[in-house]
Amino acid sequence: MEDFKVLxxxxxxxxxxxxxxxxxxxxxxxxxxxxxxxxxxxxxxxxFDVVLLDVxxxxxxxxxxxxxxKKLKPLTEVVMLTGHASVESGIEGMKLGAFDYLMKPMExxxxxxxxxxxYEKRRLQELRIEEAKVRHTxxxxxxxxx
Amino acid sequence: xxxxxAEYYRKLRRNIIIVTxxxxxxxxxxxSWSASRNYQKYYKENISSGMMRMVENRKDVINFFLAExxxxxxxxxxxxxxxxxxxxxxxEEIFKTLQKKAALVDIGVINRNGRHTAYVGPYKQIVFDxxxxxxxxxxxxxxxxxxxxxxxxxxRNIPHFIIAIAAPQREWVLRATxxxxxxxxxxxxxxxxxxxxxxxxxxxxxxxxxGRFGTYQLSPEERRLLYFHQGTKVEELETSTGxxxxxxxxxxxxxxxxxxxxxxxxxxxxxxxxxxxEQWIILFASLLIxxxxxxxxxxxxxxxxxxxxLKAAYDEQLIHTEKIAAIGRLAAGxxxxxxxxxxxxxxxxxxxxxxxxxxxxDKIKNYPEFEDxxxxxxxxxxxxxxxxxxxxxxxxxxxxxxxxVNINQLIKETVxxxxxxxxxxxxxxxxxxxxxxxxxxxxxxxxxxxxxxxxNNGIDAIGTGGSIKIMTTSDPxxxxxxxxxxxxxxxxxxxxxxxxxxxxxxxxxxxxxxxxSVSYNIIxxxxxxxxxxxxxxxxxxxxxxxxxxxxxx
Numbered sequence: 001m002e003d004f005k006v007l008x009x010x011x012x013x014x015x016x017x018x019x020x021x022x023x024x025x026x027x028x029x030x031x032x033x034x035x036x037x038x039x040x041x042x043x044x045x046x047x048f049d050v051v052l053l054d055v056x057x058x059x060x061x062x063x064x065x066x067x068x069x070k071k072l073k074p075l076t077e078v079v080m081l082t083g084h085a086s087v088e089s090g091i092e093g094m095k096l097g098a099f100d101y102l103m104k105p106m107e108x109x110x111x112x113x114x115x116x117x118x119y120e121k122r123r124l125q126e127l128r129i130e131e132a133k134v135r136h137t138x139x140x141x142x143x144x145x146x
Numbered sequence: 147x148x149x150x151x152a153e154y155y156r157k158l159r160r161n162i163i164i165v166t167x168x169x170x171x172x173x174x175x176x177x178s179w180s181a182s183r184n185y186q187k188y189y190k191e192n193i194s195s196g197m198m199r200m201v202e203n204r205k206d207v208i209n210f211f212l213a214e215x216x217x218x219x220x221x222x223x224x225x226x227x228x229x230x231x232x233x234x235x236x237x238e239e240i241f242k243t244l245q246k247k248a249a250l251v252d253i254g255v256i257n258r259n260g261r262h263t264a265y266v267g268p269y270k271q272i273v274f275d276x277x278x279x280x281x282x283x284x285x286x287x288x289x290x291x292x293x294x295x296x297x298x299x300x301x302r303n304i305p306h307f308i309i310a311i312a313a314p315q316r317e318w319v320l321r322a323t324x325x326x327x328x329x330x331x332x333x334x335x336x337x338x339x340x341x342x343x344x345x346x347x348x349x350x351x352x353x354x355x356x357g358r359f360g361t362y363q364l365s366p367e368e369r370r371l372l373y374f375h376q377g378t379k380v381e382e383l384e385t386s387t388g389x390x391x392x393x394x395x396x397x398x399x400x401x402x403x404x405x406x407x408x409x410x411x412x413x414x415x416x417x418x419x420x421x422x423x424e425q426w427i428i429l430f431a432s433l434l435i436x437x438x439x440x441x442x443x444x445x446x447x448x449x450x451x452x453x454x455x456l457k458a459a460y461d462e463q464l465i466h467t468e469k470i471a472a473i474g475r476l477a478a479g480x481x482x483x484x485x486x487x488x489x490x491x492x493x494x495x496x497x498x499x500x501x502x503x504x505x506x507x508d509k510i511k512n513y514p515e516f517e518d519x520x521x522x523x524x525x526x527x528x529x530x531x532x533x534x535x536x537x538x539x540x541x542x543x544x545x546x547x548x549x550x551v552n553i554n555q556l557i558k559e560t561v562x563x564x565x566x567x568x569x570x571x572x573x574x575x576x577x578x579x580x581x582x583x584x585x586x587x588x589x590x591x592x593x594x595x596x597x598x599x600x601x602n603n604g605i606d607a608i609g610t611g612g613s614i615k616i617m618t619t620s621d622p623x624x625x626x627x628x629x630x631x632x633x634x635x636x637x638x639x640x641x642x643x644x645x646x647x648x649x650x651x652x653x654x655x656x657x658x659x660x661x662x663s664v665s666y667n668i669i670x671x672x673x674x675x676x677x678x679x680x681x682x683x684x685x686x687x688x689x690x691x692x693x694x695x696x697x698x699x
Contacts, residue, residue, distance in 0.1 A: 012486055018493035025500050056482075083485035105489035105531055108496050 004049040004119045008032040009039040009065065010081065011057045019052075022108055028115075036060025040068045048076060050118045052111070053098075055082040055090065063093060070097050075125060077118035079111075151454075159447045166439045171432055178428050182421050189417060190391070190410070194380040197338055197393035197406050201378045204336040204344070205395050205404055211332060212309075212398065216292055218244065219311045219320050228318045231255045232263040241266040251306060251323040258317055260284055267323070287312045287319055294398060297326060297354045305356070330355045333404070341409035346402045347372070354402055368392070374400060382410070463664065481534040488527055488534070495523040551590040553625050553692070554579045557616055560597045564605070571605055574613040583618050586625055586694050592668045593692070596676075599661040600629050600688045607633025607686060624674065624691040631687075636680040644678055 006023065010016045011034050020032040031046070033039050037060050039051065051069060055062035066078055080093040080101035090101030099118040102111060222231070222240060230236050232255055241253050252267020260279025267273070278284040287293040287310045295307045307329075310321040333355045336344035343362075346354040351364045351372055367385045371394050378395040391408040499520045507513050561575060568575055604614045612632040619626045636644060643649045645666040669676045673693045680686040 012490060014490045015486070015493055018490070018497045022493065022497055022500055083482050083489060103535070104485045105492040105527055108493075 003027065003029055004122075005029045005047060006031070006050050006052065006115055007039060007042055007046075007048040008052045009034075009036065009057070009062075010052075010054040011035060012054070019108075019111075023112070023115075026112060028112075036062070036065035036068075039065050040072070043069050043072055043076065048073075049122055050099075050115050051076055051078045052115065053078050053080055053093075055080055055093065055101075063096065066093055066096055066098055075122055077122045079114050079118055151451075155447055155451050158450070159443055162443045162447070163439055166443065167436060170435045170439065174428060174431065174435075178424060182424070186414070186417065189414065190382075193338070193391060193408060193410075193413070194393070197380055197391065197408055198378050200336055200338060201393045201395050201404060201406050204333070204406075205378075205397055208332065208346075208397055208404065211329070212294060215309050215322070215324055216294070216311060219309060219322055223311060223313055223320045228255070228313060231320070232257075232318075234264045234266075237264040238266050251325050253320070253322045256284075256319040256321055258288075258319075263318075283308070283310065284319070288316050291316075296348050296352065296401075307354075326355070334358050336404075336406055338406065338408055339413045341412045343407040344405065345407075346397070346404050348402050349400075371405065372403065388412075477537040481537040484530065484534050488530055492524065492527045495520050495527065499524075548587045548589055550585050551588050551593065552583075552585045553593075553627060554581075554583055554618055556590055556594055557597065557618065557627070560594050560601070561616070563598070564601055567605060568614075571608065572611045573605060573608055576613055576615040578615065578617040580618045580620060583620055583625060584694060586692055588672050588692055592672065596665040596668050596690065597627075597629075599665045600690075603661060604629060604631035604633060604686070607631055607635075609633075612685075620694070621691075623695075624693055626689060626691055628687055628689040630685060632685040635682040635684055635686055636678070637682055641678065641680055645676075 006028055008016060008020055008023075008030060010019075010032070013034055016032045016034055020030050023030040031042060031048075033042055036057055039053070040060075042048070043051070053062050053065055053069075057065075060068075062080060062082075066080070069076055069078060074097075078093070078098045080090045080098045081104060082090050082101060083104040090098075090103075093101060099121060100114055102114060222244075226236070226240070231240070237253065237255060241250070244250055244253070252265065252269065252273075254262050254265040254267070254273060256278055257263050260277045260281070262274055262276070265273050283293050283295055291312050291314075293308075293310045295309075297305050297307045305326040306323050307326065308321055308323050310319055312319050333344055333346055334357070337358055343357045343359065345357045345362060347364060348354055349372060351369055353362055353364070356362070365385045365387075367383050370383070371381075371392055374396060375394075378393060380391060380393045382389060382391050389410045391410055393406040393408075395404050396402070397404050498516075502513070502516055502520065505513070510516070557577065557579065561577070601614065608614070608631055614632075615628075615630045617628045617630075640649070645662050649663075666676055669690060669692070675691045677689045677691075678686065679689075
């Protein structure tokens, strides 16, 4: 299992802090931010594989942030996190390209599995892109390199 | 509340009836009243003008009669002269001829001293002894030349009147007695109507002719007619014997008044009879109108009442649904608010667990206690999570949202609510559920309500001892659920009404009559159908069809 980079976005600071610490303890590269705006900033800057995104936040909410992330880095996988009845918003998120959703409170192991699955998906996708690139180069070799 | 409603409908009923009756009856009554009044007026006017004509006409006849009598005497006086007429035999000769033409009783010749020189008639003895010189009439005739007396009984005790003329030089007088009877009949024939009368009265109110019904005395009211006026006048008087119309005209140099009397009441008898019949017709028509108005209004108000009750029931149901939905929204809010702190607690406990696992078990005195406490925290967080998630599920259901429902699962859940009840009633429950029944998108709480309604009806129908069989199958379009009970069944007369609101065969207070109606509406709303078949004594089967593919609304 390779290491991968996770960004956690939640306005509930206590929750954010703890979950970051716990995931770090499990040897994951984790960063946490407490708003949608900050999340967009971090994504632009760093190279995150998976984002855990709370749906309901003041300011820029989960769904909006998700749209922005997908615009900036389409390959980033997003897991939605909701404390609300709105399974719908989770589902809506999935329609917009989120990998899956989780309802608060959840077991850390469950979360960990979800994040791994999301990363796996991203990895496979990257692999396919790589393969496609290779196929392309083999069919149309760049001039002067053959 | 019920009392208030009843009061309202009673008032409504009363007001509509009053308005309807007013609109229908007032014109009827006014019309008949005015028609009768106008007719009566017209009739009276007609009679008055008839009487007027009659009086004018008769007046001429009477005047002519009197003038004729006078001219007879004048002609005789002029023709024969005193010297001839004073002889008894000559007068007798003339009287014989005259009697054939004129209505004379007797005739006499009187000299200027007031003594008869000749007389023909039945009262020879009485007349010859009499001297008239001091009599008023004799003086009058000697001055004016002619005289017609009032009617009087005279020495002969028979009603008669006399006509006298004096010779131009006032040397002698020719006097004759006129037959009253003939004059009477001349006057009497002027009457109009069966009970009408005609007579002549002098200015003192003494009757000059005998009326049609024997001797007649003017009543005090009738005396009011004795005032002088020009021409002919018609007026109505109310006397002690009734209402009469009087046409009056003065005759004979304003000494006599000619009266034609008309009995309004008896002459109008046919009219009153017709009016009586008309009144009966109106009464009958009114009764008819009143009865039909009552019936129609009753019918309408009952309809309105029923419609209102129905609306109230639906409103109540709607309010109930909205209330539940509000509770649902509240629950969702609470669940959300609780979930966030729960998540924090959960993570904190998890963190503690993570950290604790790194410690040396033997160095910490209460290690097992800590471990246990963290486990308990996590356990109870899990417990609380279950509650909040259930709340969220509940709120989703009452919001009327469709979800994927496994009907078999729903039936099992519904039946579990009724287990005790079934046991108590000794009812056996048989389920034949299709394992491969597809899940469908529908509103589970509403469908569950329908299942509950039908099962409850089944239990009520069975009473004690029997069975209810629930089967699920599917056809190409629907999931089919049937409930067969072994209850008393529904009579054919009622089978079409079971889904009507307020239709119930249960005892008063037991059923609202809304259960099946509501069930029917729910299933129809979900795009399905519900059917019933029953046989009295064998039981009833309700079959519910729920579409596999929910129709887009």
